[in-house]
Amino acid sequence: MAPFTLLYFILSVVLYVVALPLLAYFSFKQKYKESIPARFFLFKNPKFKNSDGVWFHVCSLGEARALKPVLDLLSSCDIKITTVTQTGQSEAKKYDADVRYLPYEMFLPFWIKKQAFLIVLEAEFWFLLFSVARAKGARVILLNARISQKSAKKYLQFAWFYKKLLSHVEIIYAQSEADKNRFLALGAKNIEVIGNIKLAAKISKTKEYKKPQGESIVAGSTHEGEEESVLKSFVEYKKQSNAKLFIVPRHPERFEAVFELMRRYADKNSLTLSRFSHDKEFDTDMVLVDVMGELNNIYAISDIAILGGAFRDDVGGHNPLEPAFFGCKIITGKHFFHQKELFKYVHHVQYVEPSEIHKALMASRELPPSMVEEKINLQPVINRILKN
Incomplete structure (x- = not known):
C-alpha cells in the first residue's frame, strides 16, 4: 500500500471510531436502518x-x-x-x-x-x-x-x-x-x-389512471418546506380554477408529516383530502400520493408539474425529463444545480421563487407543454466495455 493510501486508510479508521456512537444512533432511524448496518458494520453485506x-x-x-x-x-x-x-x-x-x-x-x-x-x-x-x-x-x-x-x-x-x-x-x-x-x-x-x-x-408509466375532470397539478419529488409553498399557492389558485393537487414527497418517511400539513390546509380552506394508498382515486381536491413508484403514472394524468428539490438551496433539483415526456407544463425553483445539464435539454420551464408559484400557475394557462428534443449516444461506452 502506497504511503498516501496507507495514511488515508488510517484516517478512515480514526473517523470510523469517532463516529461509532452516531452510527449506532442513526441505525435505528427508518431512513438508515438498512443502509448503515450494511455499509458500516457489513451486516448482510x-x-x-x-x-x-x-x-x-x-x-x-x-x-x-x-x-x-x-x-x-x-x-x-x-x-x-x-x-x-x-x-x-x-x-x-x-x-x-x-x-x-x-x-x-x-x-x-x-x-x-x-x-x-x-x-x-x-x-x-x-x-x-x-x-x-x-x-x-x-x-x-x-x-x-x-x-x-x-x-x-x-x-x-x-x-x-x-x-x-x-x-x-x-x-x-x-x-x-x-x-x-x-x-x-x-x-x-x-x-x-x-x-x-x-x-x-426509457420513460414509461406502469399503470393507467383515468384523468380527473378539471386541471390536475402534481407537486413531484418535494422536500421539507416546499409542500407549504405549494399549498399556499394552490389555495389561491383554486379560487380561480377547478384544479386538483397531487403531492408526491421525495422521501417516504415524510408521508405522515406531509399529510398532516395537507390536512391543516384542507380544514382551513374547506377542501377535500385523501391518501392515494387508501383508495387509489383522484376525486378529492388534494391527494397525498403515499406510494413509491407512482410518480410517472401521476405525471401522465397531470397538466402542470411543480418539480421539487429546487425551491431550497441545499438539494439541487430533480429530473425534469419525466414530467416533460408526459407533456406537463413544468414549474420549478431556481436551485437546480445538480440537474443543470438536464434542464438545458428541456424547453418551456418556469423557474421561480417559492413565493412566485401562484403567479407561475396563472402564467401556465398561456404556455405550451414542456418538451425534450435531444438524445444521447451510449455506444462509445458500450464498445469500450465489450471490447475488454
Whole structure:
C-alpha cells in the first residue's frame, strides 16, 4: 500500500471510531436502518459472489434508475451494482445483477474482489474505492461524470487530492463541456463529453389512471418546506380554477408529516383530502400520493408539474425529463444545480421563487407543454466495455 493510501486508510479508521456512537444512533432511524448496518458494520453485506464482472457504483434512486439503458445493452455481462442509499438499493434490485451496499472505505481493501471494470456514476468520488479497485485489477471509468458549479470551488481547494484520486481513472465520460473543464482543472486526463445518460432512459408509466375532470397539478419529488409553498399557492389558485393537487414527497418517511400539513390546509380552506394508498382515486381536491413508484403514472394524468428539490438551496433539483415526456407544463425553483445539464435539454420551464408559484400557475394557462428534443449516444461506452 502506497504511503498516501496507507495514511488515508488510517484516517478512515480514526473517523470510523469517532463516529461509532452516531452510527449506532442513526441505525435505528427508518431512513438508515438498512443502509448503515450494511455499509458500516457489513451486516448482510458480503463480498460479490464472482470476480471479473462489470461493477457499477451509484449513490441513490436517480442514478440507479439511470443505469437501465446501459444495462440493457450489456445483457451478456456479469453485472454487479453497489449503492449508498436504501432507495437506490431497492431500485438496483430490479435488475438482473448482484447488488450490495458500498461499504465504508476502511472495509474496501478487504471487501473488494477483482472485477473487469468499476464504473462509477456522477460524483461518487471515494479514494479507497478507486485506488483499491484499480490495485486489484479493475479498469476504472467515470460515467455521467459531473462537478456542479456550486461545488467546483470546494473541489479546487483540494485539487491535489482529486488529482491523486482521478489518476486511477482510465476515462471520464462527462455530462457537459463545463464538467469536462472542471475535471481538467483538477488534473484529470482522457475526458470525453457524451451528455447525460438520463437522456437515454426509457420513460414509461406502469399503470393507467383515468384523468380527473378539471386541471390536475402534481407537486413531484418535494422536500421539507416546499409542500407549504405549494399549498399556499394552490389555495389561491383554486379560487380561480377547478384544479386538483397531487403531492408526491421525495422521501417516504415524510408521508405522515406531509399529510398532516395537507390536512391543516384542507380544514382551513374547506377542501377535500385523501391518501392515494387508501383508495387509489383522484376525486378529492388534494391527494397525498403515499406510494413509491407512482410518480410517472401521476405525471401522465397531470397538466402542470411543480418539480421539487429546487425551491431550497441545499438539494439541487430533480429530473425534469419525466414530467416533460408526459407533456406537463413544468414549474420549478431556481436551485437546480445538480440537474443543470438536464434542464438545458428541456424547453418551456418556469423557474421561480417559492413565493412566485401562484403567479407561475396563472402564467401556465398561456404556455405550451414542456418538451425534450435531444438524445444521447451510449455506444462509445458500450464498445469500450465489450471490447475488454
